[in-house]
Amino acid sequence: MADGVTEQGISIQAAADRTGLSPHTLRYYERIGLINEVRRGSDGRRRYDTSDLAWLGFLTKLRTTGMPIKDMVRYVELVREGDSTAGARREMLEAHRVRVVQHIAALQQDLKVLDRKIDNYARIEACETTTTGPRRPTDFGDRARLHGDVTGVRTG
Amino acid sequence: MADGVTEQGISIQAAADRTGLSPHTLRYYERIGLINEVRRGSDGRRRYDTSDLAWLGFLTKLRTTGMPIKDMVRYVELVREGDSTAGARREMLEAHRVRVVQHIAALQQDLKVLDRKIDNYARIEACETTTTGPRRPTDFGDRARLHGDVTGVRTG
DNA sequence: ATTTGACTTAGAGTGCACTCGAAGTCGCAA
């Protein structure tokens, strides 16, 4: 089976393909306790099942939303400690949720600045293509100091 | 003037306070060419003016939206090369813009997963507080393997 | 006069999250 799929589970390479993580990273996650020891086949190699993949999927969401590995490890420890930690886990996720929401809001603000800057470039290009005759010395700024880059953003 | 503000510009500490960057980072940015050499006062110390701060503000937007330092340096090089590179700069910013938009979209998707997970915790807590008598063995999953964490996310 | 504290430099160190190298094992195909 060249695709690494058997009824006992799938190979590390196949799991890597499905999760978007590398085999190196999958072993690393296991080493630091983010996932439990993965079941091994008769050959001693890792066999990932669907619940391994589901858990990895969730971990990946935490990572891509910016949760540090340390916090993820803490969360997993709480899971292992059992139902009594459910409240603490919820609190962790809610605090994380707030950070993600704030991050999105910040990105949206920054995007506006980026858009203004791009707009400025577009305006300048339009100006240059419609203007004939000698280019007048640009008043777009003092390049020597990077100040007032052609699309310079004003503070405030 | 203890606040580091004079008519020739403000001290590195004052600039740090205003940009949210540390004095170390301000020197670092200068060293790697993200900002031009900052004007010095008669005592040889850096004096940041408003255009320095405006430029730093823009750089910070690029950073917080995830542009790698290397790309920022490249962008700054283009600015220094003059008007002829305006097109290339616009392309850089537009490509970056696309990445930011995609990143925001991904975060919003991930946020949904997070919300579902938090919702699940809330549901479980509601269940526990309304249920009297012995807790029935949870069918929330096999804690020993981290599979189906109480709030386990199903793939698909 | 001396102490304090903010600054200066070049270069080294840190923390994070991987990522890889080396050496060895295994099953299978030619």
Added chain:
DNA sequence: TTGCGACTTCGAGTGCACTCTAAGTCAAAT
């Protein structure tokens, strides 16, 4: 039977973006 490629372990290495150290200068306050 001799490779091949995918796996195994452990520990070391990488790249990024800072972040700090050490040794020195300087101005103002005590």
